Amino acid sequence: MDNRINYHQTIQKLQEDLLVLAKLTEEAIQQAVGALVHHNEQTAKQIIEKDDVIDQLTLELEEDGLRLIALQQPMAGDLRIISMAIKMATDLERIADHAVDIAKICLRIGSQEHVKPLVDIPKMAELTIEMLRESLIAYTEKDVHRASSLAEKDDQVDRLYSEIVNELHLLMGSELVRNRQITQLILAAHFLERVADHTTNIGEGVIYMVTGKRKDLNI
Template structure:
């Protein structure tokens, strides 16, 4: 019989709130990339303004984690779960920061015409956010197979990034007036590559949480 039902309920609510934060961050990345694809200044500004909400969610999770530790004195597995929840929240907040970075690129390019229709960046964003989804599912389900599979998904993101890097470095200098925009697009690709890295960080944490062993998924 569970002698601390309120504690168990609080732990479950904490993880549900983390998933809510993950959903908000996913929407923020999608909106940021869409703002860039359409050069939509309104969507870019909305993305930037949503960041305060994400920061607030991160602080709420931190407060809940610290309260559980202080009042319930969790042991062993529960303590690792709470610590992992806080670590994931930090990763999600940093992903949200990258959404803001992308939105700011949109604002810098406002009024211009894109040097080419964006194909690789939306593909990269979809792959990276798919990794974030899977990393969060791996955490909630304690699924180490799903977590380990993030390594292969990260390879996909890295391949797209490498292709973009090769293309853009080849274009620089051909039309000097376009150099600034090419560099901004490469920055966006770099932000998305970092999003994928945060997802692998979460996956590594899940593997450690379940097995007690550390595994590097970002080789």
Template sequence: MDARPGFHQSLALLQQELRNMGESVEELIYKSVESLAKLDENTAQQVILKDDQIDDYLTTIDELCLRLIALQQPMASDLRIIGTALKIATDLERIADHAVDIAKITIRFSGEELVKPLEIIPQMAEIAIEMLHESLLSYTERDVHRAASLAEKDDRVDKLYSTIMQEIMGMMGTDYNRNRQLTHLLFVAHFLERVADHTTNIGEGVIYMVTGKRKDLNV
């Protein structure tokens, strides 16, 4: 018999909200890069408008965490679960902000053609989205090994970022408009690199939640 049915029901609700938030953020990253690849302003605007929903998720999760702490008398291990959920929600909100940043760059490119087809940026986005999905699974399943595996994927994103930096710098010339667009594409790559970093933060939180020990995955 469950000695604390209220606590476990509230915890299940918290984790469901976190899953919903994570799925929404995954979609935003995908759509933001898709909008850039296709120079689709309508999709970019959808990404920007949906950011308010992500902020609402963060508020809801914050309130659920505070209520659990205030009303359910959680034990030390429970506090790690709650604290990790709040930290994950904060990282998810920041990832969503980067999706919005990418969507705004799509809108900046209105009426233009891309100076080069997007190749590395979609690869970075695909890995980052996979990392985000895996990090959230590691939280719900309390899977330390899944969380730790994010480090290898983060290294792949970092290598792609280094590659695109070198590529874009080599394409710079004297044409102002071309250089401006190349600079913004470099910003996009940086935003995706930061998405991967936030995802490794989630993995680190999961490892601490399960083991009580700190582990740096972003080295």
């Protein structure tokens, strides 16, 4: 009985650690886009430095999950929960990597005046963060409907991404420095679009965890 109690407590801790990782990842994206908008190079450097903490937490979470599988040989339901935690950790770590990518763009642009006020990129970031939060609620509450609804939000992100890219392309001219900044801003939007994709991956994992069936949300 004691072993069984400890087993369930370990699974619970795995899920709690996952939520800590998700919180750090969400903050990284939020701060990276804020740094880009406000030319805050100090914050950008901090995001890059803190990425090691996220990487370490991801590694520990994955190791704990694999240890559970190896030592406890969980049955189908628990196995999907543990496997999902490991997969989510990977997606969250990659989202955090994109926060670092955006922070590096902030440093490349530096104090150079933006070619246009950054309105849509923060809006895109808000959508992706909302998606991330929804995916976590879907995970903790085992809510298949909430997980499935991420597909619609992903479509919104994709449309906004296309609008940003088209608008920035129209601003291209003959000035090299200006064009370099435009390219960097397009990259920032691309990284946010990838964040949304990783979040739908989490949604797909939630659906599989609960139902045992796979559903593609990136159609």
